[in-house]
Amino acid sequence: MSDRNSGIEEYRGTTPVWSWLSYLQRRRVVSAVRYGLLAIVAIVVFFPVFWMFNSALRPVQTLVTTSPDIFTTNVTLENYVELFTETRFPTYLRNSIIITSGVVLLTTVLATLGGYGLARINIPRKKYFARGILFGYMFPAILLAIPMYILWSNIGMTNSFLGLMLAISARSLPFSLWLMWQFFQTVPESLEESAVVAGASRFQAFVDVALPMAKPGIIAVSIFSFSIAWGDYTFALVIMSDIDLYPITIGLESSFIPGQHTDWELLMAGASIAVIPPLLFVFFLQKYFLQGFSPGGT
Template identity: 50%
Template sequence: MSADTPIGYWYQLPYQTRKKVYNWLLNLVLAVGLVIVLFPIYWMLATSFIPPEQLFSVPNPLVPTNATLESYVAVLETDVLLWYKNTVIFAAGVVTLTTVAATLGGYGLARLDIPYKKTFARVILFGYMFPPILLSIPMFIFWRQIGIINSLPGVILAQTATTLPFSLWLMWQFFQTVPYSYEESARVIGCSRFQAFYEVALPLAKPGMIAVSIFSFAIAWGAYTIPTILLTSNSKWVLTLGLYSFTQAESVLWGQIMAASTLLVLPTFFFVYYLQKYILRGFRATRI
């Protein structure tokens, strides 16, 4: 290749120089991508502090010049704290049920001699492909018949049905990475199958359980479709439904929507940020 062409000149450079240029370009691309991803979050935060009368000023400042907590005060005067409490109960219930059921089911699929268990596991994962809206109407009819419509336990069970398939498949994959010889050694010294599971397999499965917990928490905290259909009373709303109460007939209270959205997003951000290493460890262990 001729050295007069750009490509030829590039390969004439020393390897260390090319490596530095490549790393610099890679970091530049990642930085641009990070700015694109984070800018909507920054704009949400900035808008929540802009005075309502300046929201539609031209040009709209990227940095609030007269920052105010007026939107947050207006939000706290609504039922947002009640919705926040409902969201916490809802997310905690989904995380608990999903983690317990996925752990027990994944262990059973990995350790018990069940006919066609691989086919069964793949069918369960296939159920995760269906959007929640397809399940919401049948759930509404069934939940109304058994009397748990418009209740937090009812919506927790419904949301768990959407997070369990992938979580069960994840824990099944994770338990296959835990050597069965450890449990056999425990059985030799007199432990029952449950004791071997509880004292040997369960501690080794903690990274997978944490990954499942974070996954189900992120899904439940931002859930909208199923709560919209199953929760009909304002007192039972979660925060994602409460956001629409700031939409009026002739206007949208953007400052209050952004303030409420900030209150909704921040817990998830910090929760995932501090536990991200467990997510990566769990996914790496299951080769995802």
């Protein structure tokens, strides 16, 4: 009997602890490890955002120290008041909203019409043409900025909202067009043909049948073009020369990092305001984006 017990103890000593856990216990361990890793990733990702807002809400005396506190009770809104009353930040914010709205509208309309045309019109080697359009998105912005500046200078489009909108739209349009082409390929053409047989014109079939079914793609293109336009730095730096026409990306740099001295409190306050419009844009459109993927979404 003692030999049998010693054998069991020896077997237990060589068997992994994992095998002695029940199925429910294993699930709990896996969940704990998973959520722990997600918490670590979330802390690493969101800590810069937290520090940005934390720096914007504290006096500059507590910010520019050798050992600033992570958490502070000395919260103030003076940085935001100064930002909106004594700097050009409201002008930069207005310019970014105007430029981004134009880019989103222009890119979404052109990508929707172009993607529908690629999906419905039979042209030779259409796939190669679509891939060639997507290839244009692979070039970095800095590689396109100089030739575009030369072209824009010759036609008098520099230092204007329209010129910057067209430049950014040219950057975001290739991928948006390819994306809408993919979405319209999933829309059955027989539905549009049925609408035409019922008396609708081709354009009415496009508006009443194809567009509602392609809503997820339209929302995705809007979000993509918004992110490209709102965060653009290269084209704005090359095309714009008037400080009153600067968007928020280069406006923050030119105003609060002028030379050796950096106004960290105003820079952080401006950056914290700059991240709010993209968050609100995605927040209000995500339900329509997800609704379009649902079985009953229209």
